[in-house]
Amino acid sequence: SAVISQKPSRDICQRGTSLTIQCQVDSQVTMMFWYRQQPGQSLTLIATANQGSEATYESGFVIDKFPISRPNLTFSTLTVSNMSPEDSSIYLCSAKAPGNFNEQFFGPGTRLTVL
Amino acid sequence: TQLLEQSPQFLSIQEGENLTVYCNSSSVFSSLQWYRQEPGEGPVLLVTVVTGGEVKKLKRLTFQFGDARKDSSLHITAAQPGDTGLYLCAAPRRDSNYQLIWGAGTKLIIKP
Numbered sequence: 001s002a003v004i005s006q007k008p009s010r011d012i013c014q015r016g017t018s019l020t021i022q023c024q025v026d027s028q029v030t031m032m033f034w035y036r037q038q039p040g041q042s043l044t045l046i047a048t049a050n051q052g053s054e055a056t057y058e059s060g061f062v063i064d065k066f067p068i069s070r071p072n073l074t075f076s077t078l079t080v081s082n083m084s085p086e087d088s089s090i091y092l093c094s095a096k097a098p099g100n101f102n103e104q105f106f107g108p109g110t111r112l113t114v115l
Numbered sequence: 116t117q118l119l120e121q122s123p124q125f126l127s128i129q130e131g132e133n134l135t136v137y138c139n140s141s142s143v144f145s146s147l148q149w150y151r152q153e154p155g156e157g158p159v160l161l162v163t164v165v166t167g168g169e170v171k172k173l174k175r176l177t178f179q180f181g182d183a184r185k186d187s188s189l190h191i192t193a194a195q196p197g198d199t200g201l202y203l204c205a206a207p208r209r210d211s212n213y214q215l216i217w218g219a220g221t222k223l224i225i226k227p
Binding site for chain 1: 145146148155156157158159160163165201203207208211212213214215217218219220222
Protein backbone atom coordinates (compact mmCIF):
# COMPACT_ATOMS: atom_id res chain seq x y z
CA SER A 1 0.00 0.00 0.00
CA ALA A 2 1.11 3.57 -0.63
CA VAL A 3 2.07 5.93 2.16
CA ILE A 4 0.74 9.43 1.76
CA SER A 5 1.83 12.50 3.69
CA GLN A 6 0.21 15.92 3.81
CA LYS A 7 1.51 19.31 4.86
CA PRO A 8 0.48 21.20 6.86
CA SER A 9 -1.37 18.93 9.25
CA ARG A 10 -3.39 21.86 10.51
CA ASP A 11 -3.54 25.62 10.11
CA ILE A 12 -5.50 28.61 11.29
CA CYS A 13 -5.90 31.28 8.64
CA GLN A 14 -7.46 34.69 8.28
CA ARG A 15 -10.34 35.20 5.89
CA GLY A 16 -9.34 36.46 2.48
CA THR A 17 -6.00 34.63 2.48
CA SER A 18 -5.01 31.46 0.61
CA LEU A 19 -3.49 28.20 1.80
CA THR A 20 -1.70 25.58 -0.26
CA ILE A 21 -1.84 21.99 0.96
CA GLN A 22 0.82 19.57 -0.25
CA CYS A 23 0.31 15.85 -0.77
CA GLN A 24 3.25 13.48 -1.29
CA VAL A 25 2.94 9.79 -2.18
CA ASP A 26 5.83 7.36 -1.66
CA SER A 27 5.20 5.64 -5.01
CA GLN A 28 3.98 6.62 -8.44
CA VAL A 29 0.20 6.71 -8.79
CA THR A 30 -2.02 7.53 -11.74
CA MET A 31 -4.99 9.17 -10.04
CA MET A 32 -5.03 11.43 -7.01
CA PHE A 33 -8.08 12.92 -5.36
CA TRP A 34 -8.87 15.82 -3.06
CA TYR A 35 -11.73 15.57 -0.59
CA ARG A 36 -13.34 17.80 2.01
CA GLN A 37 -14.73 16.38 5.23
CA GLN A 38 -16.50 17.86 8.20
CA PRO A 39 -15.45 16.07 11.42
CA GLY A 40 -17.39 12.85 11.89
CA GLN A 41 -19.06 13.08 8.51
CA SER A 42 -18.57 11.55 5.10
CA LEU A 43 -16.23 12.62 2.33
CA THR A 44 -17.07 15.12 -0.41
CA LEU A 45 -14.94 14.88 -3.54
CA ILE A 46 -13.55 18.23 -4.65
CA ALA A 47 -11.59 17.15 -7.71
CA THR A 48 -9.55 14.45 -9.39
CA ALA A 49 -5.95 15.34 -10.17
CA ASN A 50 -4.40 13.74 -13.25
CA GLN A 51 -0.72 14.09 -14.03
CA GLY A 52 -0.17 16.17 -17.14
CA SER A 53 -3.71 17.45 -17.50
CA GLU A 54 -6.15 19.80 -15.82
CA ALA A 55 -7.89 18.61 -12.71
CA THR A 56 -11.51 17.51 -13.03
CA TYR A 57 -13.80 19.30 -10.57
CA GLU A 58 -17.04 18.04 -9.05
CA SER A 59 -20.22 20.05 -9.12
CA GLY A 60 -20.01 22.94 -6.71
CA PHE A 61 -16.24 23.27 -6.84
CA VAL A 62 -14.38 25.56 -9.24
CA ILE A 63 -10.78 25.95 -10.27
CA ASP A 64 -10.57 29.61 -9.25
CA LYS A 65 -11.43 28.70 -5.68
CA PHE A 66 -9.54 25.40 -5.48
CA PRO A 67 -6.64 25.41 -7.95
CA ILE A 68 -4.84 22.07 -8.10
CA SER A 69 -1.42 21.15 -9.40
CA ARG A 70 -0.16 17.69 -10.31
CA PRO A 71 3.40 18.14 -11.58
CA ASN A 72 4.38 14.46 -11.39
CA LEU A 73 3.13 11.01 -10.42
CA THR A 74 3.94 11.37 -6.70
CA PHE A 75 2.87 14.90 -5.79
CA SER A 76 -0.12 17.21 -5.84
CA THR A 77 -1.18 20.48 -4.25
CA LEU A 78 -4.56 21.96 -3.47
CA THR A 79 -4.92 25.68 -2.84
CA VAL A 80 -7.88 27.05 -0.96
CA SER A 81 -8.18 30.62 -2.24
CA ASN A 82 -9.75 33.73 -0.76
CA MET A 83 -10.82 31.77 2.29
CA SER A 84 -13.95 32.34 4.33
CA PRO A 85 -15.05 30.65 7.57
CA GLU A 86 -17.20 28.30 5.45
CA ASP A 87 -13.96 26.77 4.14
CA SER A 88 -13.11 25.50 7.61
CA SER A 89 -12.91 21.76 7.20
CA ILE A 90 -10.60 18.77 6.94
CA TYR A 91 -8.98 18.41 3.53
CA LEU A 92 -7.84 14.94 2.52
CA CYS A 93 -5.81 13.76 -0.42
CA SER A 94 -5.91 10.21 -1.65
CA ALA A 95 -4.47 8.04 -4.39
CA LYS A 96 -6.07 5.28 -6.38
CA ALA A 97 -4.63 1.86 -5.58
CA PRO A 98 -3.62 -0.50 -8.38
CA GLY A 99 -6.38 -2.85 -9.42
CA ASN A 100 -9.94 -2.75 -10.64
CA PHE A 101 -11.90 -1.82 -7.52
CA ASN A 102 -11.11 1.91 -7.26
CA GLU A 103 -9.67 1.39 -3.77
CA GLN A 104 -7.93 4.45 -2.33
CA PHE A 105 -5.12 5.23 0.09
CA PHE A 106 -5.48 8.40 2.12
CA GLY A 107 -3.24 10.97 3.67
CA PRO A 108 -3.78 12.02 7.30
CA GLY A 109 -5.63 15.17 6.35
CA THR A 110 -5.19 18.91 6.86
CA ARG A 111 -7.44 20.53 9.43
CA LEU A 112 -8.13 24.09 8.33
CA THR A 113 -9.75 26.75 10.47
CA VAL A 114 -10.59 30.10 8.91
CA LEU A 115 -11.26 33.00 11.26
CA THR B 116 -28.22 8.64 -8.88
CA GLN B 117 -26.30 6.05 -6.93
CA LEU B 118 -26.63 6.36 -3.17
CA LEU B 119 -25.17 4.41 -0.27
CA GLU B 120 -27.18 4.64 2.94
CA GLN B 121 -25.48 3.69 6.16
CA SER B 122 -27.14 2.87 9.44
CA PRO B 123 -26.95 3.59 12.22
CA GLN B 124 -25.34 7.02 11.94
CA PHE B 125 -24.06 6.82 15.49
CA LEU B 126 -23.54 3.94 17.91
CA SER B 127 -22.13 3.97 21.41
CA ILE B 128 -21.80 0.62 23.18
CA GLN B 129 -19.88 -1.04 25.99
CA GLU B 130 -16.74 -3.03 25.43
CA GLY B 131 -17.53 -6.70 24.80
CA GLU B 132 -20.85 -6.15 23.04
CA ASN B 133 -21.58 -7.11 19.45
CA LEU B 134 -22.80 -4.73 16.76
CA THR B 135 -23.74 -4.59 13.11
CA VAL B 136 -23.46 -1.65 10.71
CA TYR B 137 -25.37 -1.62 7.45
CA CYS B 138 -24.72 -0.13 4.03
CA ASN B 139 -27.70 -0.25 1.67
CA SER B 140 -28.53 0.90 -1.83
CA SER B 141 -31.08 0.41 -4.57
CA SER B 142 -28.20 0.14 -7.05
CA VAL B 143 -26.15 -2.90 -7.92
CA PHE B 144 -22.41 -2.55 -7.41
CA SER B 145 -19.53 -4.50 -8.88
CA SER B 146 -17.76 -4.31 -5.53
CA LEU B 147 -17.97 -2.53 -2.19
CA GLN B 148 -15.36 -1.33 0.27
CA TRP B 149 -15.29 -0.63 3.99
CA TYR B 150 -12.96 1.95 5.53
CA ARG B 151 -12.27 2.94 9.12
CA GLN B 152 -11.16 6.42 10.04
CA GLU B 153 -9.73 7.29 13.44
CA PRO B 154 -9.67 10.87 14.74
CA GLY B 155 -6.92 12.91 13.13
CA GLU B 156 -6.24 10.31 10.45
CA GLY B 157 -7.41 9.54 6.95
CA PRO B 158 -9.68 6.56 6.16
CA VAL B 159 -7.96 3.19 5.98
CA LEU B 160 -9.26 0.43 3.74
CA LEU B 161 -10.44 -2.60 5.73
CA VAL B 162 -11.84 -4.86 3.06
CA THR B 163 -13.26 -5.08 -0.47
CA VAL B 164 -16.10 -7.50 -1.20
CA VAL B 165 -16.73 -8.47 -4.78
CA THR B 166 -18.98 -11.52 -5.10
CA GLY B 167 -22.66 -11.58 -4.12
CA GLY B 168 -23.03 -13.40 -0.82
CA GLU B 169 -19.31 -13.12 -0.08
CA VAL B 170 -18.22 -13.15 3.56
CA LYS B 171 -14.81 -11.90 4.66
CA LYS B 172 -13.39 -11.93 8.15
CA LEU B 173 -10.77 -9.64 9.61
CA LYS B 174 -10.15 -10.81 13.19
CA ARG B 175 -13.35 -9.86 15.04
CA LEU B 176 -14.83 -8.04 12.04
CA THR B 177 -17.08 -9.91 9.59
CA PHE B 178 -18.07 -8.30 6.30
CA GLN B 179 -20.82 -9.56 4.05
CA PHE B 180 -21.88 -8.54 0.57
CA GLY B 181 -25.56 -9.05 -0.20
CA ASP B 182 -26.56 -11.73 -2.68
CA ALA B 183 -27.83 -9.07 -5.10
CA ARG B 184 -24.75 -6.86 -4.54
CA LYS B 185 -26.92 -3.96 -3.38
CA ASP B 186 -26.02 -3.99 0.30
CA SER B 187 -23.35 -4.94 2.78
CA SER B 188 -22.97 -5.37 6.51
CA LEU B 189 -20.13 -5.11 8.98
CA HIS B 190 -20.43 -7.13 12.18
CA ILE B 191 -18.07 -6.65 15.09
CA THR B 192 -17.87 -9.33 17.75
CA ALA B 193 -16.82 -8.44 21.29
CA ALA B 194 -16.11 -4.81 20.45
CA GLN B 195 -13.02 -3.20 21.96
CA PRO B 196 -12.14 0.47 22.51
CA GLY B 197 -9.66 0.18 19.65
CA ASP B 198 -12.62 -0.35 17.29
CA THR B 199 -13.74 3.22 17.93
CA GLY B 200 -13.86 5.29 14.77
CA LEU B 201 -15.86 6.38 11.75
CA TYR B 202 -16.81 3.49 9.48
CA LEU B 203 -17.43 4.34 5.85
CA CYS B 204 -18.68 2.16 3.03
CA ALA B 205 -17.82 3.06 -0.56
CA ALA B 206 -18.42 1.67 -4.02
CA PRO B 207 -17.27 2.45 -7.57
CA ARG B 208 -19.20 5.22 -9.30
CA ARG B 209 -21.09 3.94 -12.29
CA ASP B 210 -20.01 6.89 -14.46
CA SER B 211 -16.33 6.65 -13.59
CA ASN B 212 -13.47 4.21 -13.99
CA TYR B 213 -11.74 5.40 -10.83
CA GLN B 214 -14.02 7.37 -8.50
CA LEU B 215 -16.03 6.18 -5.51
CA ILE B 216 -19.35 7.08 -3.97
CA TRP B 217 -19.41 7.17 -0.19
CA GLY B 218 -21.86 6.33 2.50
CA ALA B 219 -22.60 8.94 5.17
CA GLY B 220 -20.60 7.01 7.76
CA THR B 221 -21.26 5.35 11.10
CA LYS B 222 -19.58 6.90 14.10
CA LEU B 223 -18.80 4.10 16.54
CA ILE B 224 -17.72 4.61 20.14
CA ILE B 225 -16.73 1.65 22.29
CA LYS B 226 -16.68 2.51 25.97
CA PRO B 227 -14.29 0.62 28.25
